[in-house]
Amino acid sequence: MQSQGTMCGSCSSDRPALCSASALTLPAAFPRFLSRCNCQSIMVAFKGVWTKGFWRAVSGEYLATLIFVLLGLGSTINWAAGEEKPPPADLVLISLCFGLSIATMVQCFGHISGGHINPAVTVAMVVTRKLSLAKAVFYVVAQCLGAITGAGILYLVTPAAVRGSFGVTTVNSNISVGHGLLVELLITFELVFTIFATCDPKRTDLGGSASLSIGFAVAIGHLFAIPYTGASMNPARSFAPALVTLNFENHWVYWVGPILGAILAAGLYEYLYCPDPEMKKRLKQVFQKDPSGKYREVEADDIAIKPRSIHSIDLEKAEKKDPFKDSTGEVLSSV
Template identity: 90%
Template sequence: MAAFKGIWTKGFWRAVSGEYLATLIFVLLSLGSTINWAAEEEKPPPADLVLISLCFGLSIATMVQCFGHISGGHINPAVTVAMVVTRKLSLAKAMFYVLAQCLGAITGAGILYLVTPAAVRGSLGVTTVNSNITVGHALLVELLITFELVFTVFATCDPKRTDLGGSAGLAIGFAVAIGHLFAIPYTGASMNPARSFGPAMVTLNFEYHWVYWIGPILGGILAAGLYEYLYCPDPQLKNRLSQVFHKDASGKYKEVESEDIAIKPGSIHTIDLEKPEKKDPFQDQTEVLSSV
């Protein structure tokens, strides 16, 4: 129960509901761009990949801008898992985030299903693996495009950087659009397990659905780990670890009892939804931890 102690607050449930609403709007608007309204014609035109890519990218950029200060604007289980492995979000809170994202995606896809005529509904934007590539290649593509996305999230929201300018949300939106421009012909460019789960649940089409969970989550973990621990490590990480672990007489490292150490407030950068930190208003964009 200690792990769930922090969730019994109004601020946390506000954040969870924000993830639900942001994912709902994102999935509804983005999947809407995949509807081919000329499907009833004798020779319907092919899907407009540029239109779809821009709609996904701009939708994410908008949702990040709207919900970043409320929930962190993850809108993506792969981003949430990346925050967990880099200790920016607790596992207990992440479980609620992922559940909210999946429910939001189902709701958004369900609304689109209801308002769209059956004749043009098609597959409702369900992500599918191109028959000309193997499932292994599809998994690799999803891993790579999600790596690109999550690396962008961490790079544009890094509080240690002093060279950041412009909109973090727009940069993340561009990363989503780029991933779609490249990968739609391969896998439908999910980059987001919730985005794939919503329409799959509504249409009950789960063919190779596991690809759209394992690929993005592995890509997110890899990107987060490389950024946080290799390319841009926290210079105070070693000092913090020495406060938590010490070497005993036998040469083995043991965890220091919590009452024996004093960690300065704010020394570890985490998302604490119960006790929001006082921040410089000009740093808001770098604190957004979000994505598709």
């Protein structure tokens, strides 16, 4: 029986080290090794991408992010800007608008696309093996395009006299860029940890609305961080107004901070605080100790499962057993 350790049909060996190409000199063997042994991994990575359900999910991410950015940025417009003494921005209004908007979009699109609506959340799903990297690329592109469309529509319908900074997130001049990066990391950590905790299928004590809990997490982050960094928590939300106004001052903060915070929150929740016991069980099935005390990879014929490597488990088994799937069978999660 041919195991999933086989790299491609043209390679007769289960392991790259035993591939017939290894007998060649390195300069000649390396390109052939890549062409032969990477083809299956590429095919697995793009498995499920060319399906109607997946493109429905991608379009859902585009539309959800469009509406979210349109409504959220709209709350930052100060219509009293033309007055002699315009009042300051209403932080509570902005925070509630962003929080309730994300809660509404998650409720509307959660069963269609998972309702990520945030590249940082999508990255968190990739690092916890709930979404393949190939699918994540399409998600992030759709989110950014949706955000740009939403910001563009708002820019067109808003009078130039009241656009102001147009909701562009900037680091407060009274703090350093490093401190701004830390603030973005912390508020995104709080958001992503909330997502994983409220959408954890292993919990039996959950009640109420997960989308509302996530909306509250966004609102809380804004209430705290608007004076510091404008409270992005979402690279697409910051990218759209920056592109429309061509203002990219310290823009990298709003990509690096949220992505690092999301990865940290997802990793801590998934692998430290609430690890999946099924994954540990599957690892024990694939790897066993030999007499010398070292772990060896178990042959496919010796165990009841087909994959022969953790890579195969992540892309095949994990997707099939992932509790975050929606009705289309895609590996998705909330917000």
